[in-house]
Amino acid sequence: MTIQPVPVDYLYSAITLPEFNVFAVQFGDFGIRWYALAYIAGLVIGIYILRRETRLPTAVMTADQTDRLLNYLLIGIILGGRLGYALFYNAGFYLNNPVAIFYIWQGGMSFHGALIGVAAALYVMSQRHKIPLLALADRVAMVTPIGLFLGRLSNFINAELYGRVTDVPWAMIFPNSDGQPRHPSQLYEAGLEGILLGIAMYVFWRRGWLGTQGRLSGVFLLGYGAARFLVELVRQPDAHIGLLAGGLSMGQVLSLPMMMIGIYLLRHGWRSGR
Helix, strand or coil, X not given: CCCCCCCHHHHHHCEECCCCCCEEEEECCEEEEXXXXXXXXXXXXXXXXXXXXXXXXXXXXXXXXXXXHHHHHHXXXXXXXXXXXXXXXXXXXXXXXXXXXXXXXXXXXXXXXXHHHHHHHHHHHHHHHCCCHHHHHHHHHHHHHXXXXXXXXXXXXXXXXXXXXXXXXXXXXXXXXXXXCECCHXXXXXXXXXXXXXXXXXXXXXXXHHHCXXXXXXXXXXXXXXXXXXXXXXXXXXXXXXXXXXXXXXXXXHHHHHHHHHHHHHHHHHHHHX
8 A cells, every 4th residue: 555645734633642561560671561550440440340230230240240241351352352353454474473463462453353252251150150142232332432431542652553654634644554644543433432332322321231241242333333434444454464455454444233233233232122
């Protein structure tokens, strides 16, 4: 994909970001990265909220089961996210270097892969603990925007997954990039997938949508899929993949089935509610 440079005037007006330390806590060459901290914080806050929900009449889990849910989510996110990245975004490399799949400290996680991993983990938990699958998924979907918001902020701090070259007034020049002003697509995603989708989840929870299984899961899948599809229009495609058929990015292709499943669950929930 050819990058068209913007006029020099825009280079002077663009916001130049400093290079942040990728480690939130560092001990020499090792430490806790911002991205890992975002995962941990999102999971801990989400489980805390779900533990409080166990006190309500709508609860389908006990507090102990909520704690067990954390283990299932961790396994699903790590395995699904890593395998999804290897399959969707760099299959050729990992087929030739299968051991590199386990080098998770080198980065490379796929949200759509993590979603599949979490779905599998929730299915296993629902079978073992006799909890309705959609009811379990609704509760996880309800708190997921918290982790998405923190994760996108971490992408911004790490100066990764930035947008395409642009001349908008809020364009930013990211460290270790080509020096061109770009869309801060990480902040777009933090606002849409984190704040806006989180507000929607809260509003629908207040309206009692947890009482109808599948509704909140449908809102999440449709909302995230639509937000990701839109942001991908200004997000820089992966250099080794580029754009696919029809000018779609890999993120857009993977978001389409999410939206379709979300619409199906919303229709199913609407009919059940009626």
